Amino acid sequence: MKLVMFDIDGTLTESNSLDDESYLQALHKVFGFSEVSSDWTSYSHVTDACILKEVCQSQLGRVPSPREFKAFQKRRFEN
Numbered sequence: 001m002k003l004v005m006f007d008i009d010g011t012l013t014e015s016n017s018l019d020d021e022s023y024l025q026a027l028h029k030v031f032g033f034s035e036v037s038s039d040w041t042s043y044s045h046v047t048d049a050c051i052l053k054e055v056c057q058s059q060l061g062r063v064p065s066p067r068e069f070k071a072f073q074k075r076r077f078e079n
Contacts, residue, residue: 023048026076030068033059048076 020038027033036055043051052072056064064072 022076023051026072027052027055029075030072031056031059031064 020040024036024038027036033055036059040046040051043054045051045054049069052069053063056062056068
């Protein structure tokens with residue numbers, strides 16, 4: 001049995017640090033990125049997809065392919 005809980009900005013629980021860690025781990029496992037800022041306000045748009053595009057543009061010089069994006073999403077929500 002899997003449980004899914006939607007928590008917007010810590011409304012139900014203080015889970016922001018877990019969310020940050022999950023995002024950074026997925027970046028590392030899928031792309032090998034280890035030096036990524038977790039100051040989400042430093043990015044142009046603060047959504048998972050836009051941050052991923054900005055990080056890939058900065059680190060790889062391109063946006064992620066659809067296959068990479070899907071792999072990132074899968075890894076992101078496995079934990």
